[in-house]
Amino acid sequence: MTIKLRIESEKLVKSSEEKGRRPVGEQVQLSVFDTVTYNTFFPIIFTFRAPSVCNRAIELGLRLALAEYPEWAGRMAPGGVATILLNDGGVRLVEAACDAPLSFAVPRVPTPDLLHLHGARAYGGAAEQDDDRPLLHVQLTRFSCGGLAVGLTASHIVADGCAACSFWITWGRAARGLAVPPRAVLGRGIFPVRSPPRVEFEHRGVEYSATPPAPATATAVQWEGVIDDIVLEKVHFPVEFLRKLRAEASFPDLQRPHSTFETLVAHLWRTVTKARGVEEEVETHLRISVNGRRRMNPPVPDEYLGNLVLWAFPAATAGELLRRPLHHAAALIREAVARVDDRYFRSFIDFSEQMKAAPPGERSTPTAEMENRVLSPHLEVDSWLRFPFYDVDFGSGGPDLFTPTWSPYEGFLVLLPSAAGDCGVDVLVPLLRERMPIFKEICYTLEAN
Known part of the structure; x- marks a missing residue:
């Protein structure tokens, strides 16, 4: 099954000025849990049957939510520094349309066809070394039946599944005109090293490799047949x-x-x-x-x-x-x-x-x-x-x-x-x-x- 989409618009969505923005140039230092996790973008899909809310309401809600969660609109610091720059660079928002109904175009079991609902520029698997790459990509795809697919591609470095889900819910509240609750925890420096440090368990060979890294040998071409x-x-x-x-x-x-x-x-x-x-x-x-x-x-x-x-x-x-x-x-x-x-x-x-x-x-x-x-x-x-x-x-x-x-x-x-x-x-x-x-x-x- 081949899904044919029309891309109708593409833009960067920044935080709402109504709530004010944190000063450009602020930085968020990544925690040890951020730097040990998968350096990748994870793609997910939500689908909503008709009648579905208009794109404008979803975009407005995103702007309001970003004012409270500016990391998603930020960028990774250049040069491999473990920092998110809160520069309000924006979330990439793509609006698309499909002439087929939602039930036909979106399989309920993941297949490669679902990748079209993320946009070719969004889904790349492993994180690319691109200092200006948005940390969150959103694609809103409208179907002939009035249904909606929301494709999200989010940096795992920014958040795990639990944190990302809290943000999606906050975004939904803002889109419905409800108050955006203040952040419970703003910083990531809440995991201090003990004095003196106490390493009570083995972490080499567990979260970290047992030996220093060897040069990478596998390539995308080598894996191509395996993926198929x-x-x-x-x-x-x-x-x-x-x-x-x-x-x-x-x-x-x-x-x-x-x-x-x-x-x-x-x-x-x-x-x-x-x-x-x-x-x-x-x-x-x-x-x-x-x-x-x-x-x-x-x-x-x-x-x-x-x-x-x-x-x-x-x-x-x-x-x-x-x-x-x-x-x-x-x-x-x-x-x-x-x-x-x-x-x-x-x-x-x-x-x-x-x-x-x-x-x-x-x-x-x-x-x-x-x-x-x-x-x-x-x-x-x-x-x-x-x-x-x-x-x-x-x-x-x-x-x-x-x-x-x-x-x-x-x-x-x-x-x-x-x-x-x-x-x-x-x-x-x-x-x-x-x-x-x-x-x-x-x-x-x-x-x-």
Whole structure:
């Protein structure tokens, strides 16, 4: 399916003068959590059925929201300096039209066709070294039925999923004429190094590579054939199946039953491992994003605009994972996530500051990178289950659909609230083409072995 769009306008949207602008030239120093995260732009899509609010209202709301959140209208400092310049350079806004209806033009499972809803200039995957590149791109696409797609491409350096969602909701409030609440936390310097520093955990080989960086060898051309062989499925797990999974992972002396997240991720870990045909002696690990806002003491508000994510790494050999019952994998996940607590976050802060002060030859690069298109035998898991994306409302109600855009990374799983609104879970599962039929055959069986 080829989507044909007409680009009707393109401009830079700056903050509203009604609320005043912070002085041009102010800077926001990135935190250690910003500099260790993925240096990429993440693309997502909201769709709204007719009647949808007019573009003018959405643009006005964006201007008002940017006055409170000027980082999105800023630019990265030149020369690789870990700073956002609050220069009100603007957000790129593209207005487009499509002669097809929304239901036909926007697939409910991510495909390459969705990239048209971001604009060719917006979607580039890894962040480009362009000092004047906007940190947020917006494309408003109108369809023949009156429906609307809002394509957002946002710099991960500016914010993680939790912070970005808070901004989308604030933008929606402003578009509806409601007051924009003041920022709960303005700065990013709220993670001080302890005196004396206490590095209590190992961070080399975890958030940072175990050795100094080697010259890059992979190129886009080398990955081209691999990308063509990656297919993505959206797998819906209804509530009844999730209840059965939790029951399967429970046993009488377990003081606290395993959560839906723990059991579903354990199930996915096992079924994907079996579908891939990983040999028994090979170790497989999960890389699970852990939001630090409620784990740090004192807690950090959800509205904090920045990154506050580290990762848990439960691991097992493929043989151990498949021979032992589901509750074993769930327990590995629970224990690994529990270890990423306030002490761990504080240790990471202290280690990162030491890393910045180390001679260049002794520094390591973050392990969060987007160069490897195939993660097998490992998996990465991002859970967006607790983010209120379906509360984003520009004036015509919440979205009919929220989804990340096509992103061909084998083994990078994303958990989403069910688009059907039935309290189930949708999981985006990208695998190599030859392995997907096996996964689809076993993904609804309770036992993977």
